Amino acid sequence: MLNIDELISGVDKVVRVVSGVASASRPNPAAKVADGQLDxxxxxxxxxxxRVNHVGEVCAQALYxxxxxxxxxxxxxRQxxxxxxxxxxxxAWxxxxLEELGSRVSLLNPFWYAGAYALGAVAARIGDAQSLGFVVETERQVEAHLDSHLTLLPAADEKSRAIVEQMRVDEIEHGAAAQAMGAAATPAPVQAAMRAMAKVMTTTAYYI
Known part of the structure; x- marks a missing residue:
């Protein structure tokens, strides 16, 4: 039976996620970092x-x-x-x-959320071990992506760097937790497809 309160809560969360409105339960790791001089x-x-990292978190919300x-x-x-x-x-971070940098979240966030939710639903329907494996592979690719951003960010942008570094730590922990819970290996063709989809997303979200 449909629980109307859960439905309203779910819709409210989706609206907040895609619009960039979120509340953090932990302090922002960049809160005490001085903002460098950026041209x-x-x-x-x-x-x-x-913005690419924010889209990644929109997708993470949808997947989970x-x-x-x-x-x-x-x-x-529960996990x-x-x-x-x-x-x-x-x-939230x-x-x-993005607001501090005078910019905005991706205009395509509803699209990113919908696509990621569909992928998460398919993975879960296949089986719990496969769903956990999807998490492991996702977090492995996200870790590599965040590593690249630590190189690509301007040297003076220590605030963004502090956020990305904490995100990287958390993603590694999420992947390790999924592995410990019995994740099945993700087939190589699926890994390749995930990388291709991620490339489209990151390239587009950088600008839009």
Missing amino acids: EAERRRSAGLM DAQGAFSRSEELK FRQAGREEEDHL TAQR
């Missing part, structure tokens, strides 16, 4: 990279929401909820940094 080109580069909703295990549902709460911190 206009550096500011645009930081904004583009942080879907995987939790369709998981067969109560233990996994996905916990990981989702930590990812919401990332969502990246949105705040």
